[in-house]
Amino acid sequence: MFDRSLLKRPRKGGNRFWKNIGLGFKTPRDAIEGLAYFFVNRGLLQCPFTGTVSVRGRILAGTCHSAKMQRTIIFRRNYFHFVKKYQRYEKRHSNIPAHVSPCFRVKEGDHVIIGQCRPLSKTVRFNVLKVIPAGASAFAKKAFTGM
Numbered sequence: 001m002f003d004r005s006l007l008k009r010p011r012k013g014g015n016r017f018w019k020n021i022g023l024g025f026k027t028p029r030d031a032i033e034g035l036a037y038f039f040v041n042r043g044l045l046q047c048p049f050t051g052t053v054s055v056r057g058r059i060l061a062g063t064c065h066s067a068k069m070q071r072t073i074i075f076r077r078n079y080f081h082f083v084k085k086y087q088r089y090e091k092r093h094s095n096i097p098a099h100v101s102p103c104f105r106v107k108e109g110d111h112v113i114i115g116q117c118r119p120l121s122k123t124v125r126f127n128v129l130k131v132i133p134a135g136a137s138a139f140a141k142k143a144f145t146g147m
Helices: 029-033
Strands: 008-011 014-017 059-069 072-083 088-099 111-116 126-132
Touching: 059 088, 072 111, 088 111
Parallel strands: 088 126
Antiparallel strands: 008 014, 059 072, 059 111, 072 088, 111 126
16 A cells, blocks of 8 residues: 655665655655755654655644744744724734755745644744745735734
């Protein structure tokens, strides 16, 4: 039932383990054929495309608020909360730390899609699945500039 040949693809210098995570997300070219020095230590294990982490649960879309940590970003999700007393909506946001595989190049302001996985650290429970550069996306403008 499980065909291991589907997970590997020959490349110059040997084979690298990679998999298709499904859910309509393609495995990035850098994850399949990327340079080996990007995939060292735990970064390889925590990548959903080349590691042992499976994506399950929630899939969220938002923007990269901060990319200052190593292999981790702060994902900002803006939303409206209805206040019953005033029959109005108020702006709110939540910050979620997410692991970034070395096959992605994420900058602040980029639109990213993250997927829930097992706990990777004390606070990180999500993995970046897709990155849309800020200039190429309709979401490039910050929705809540006042916050």
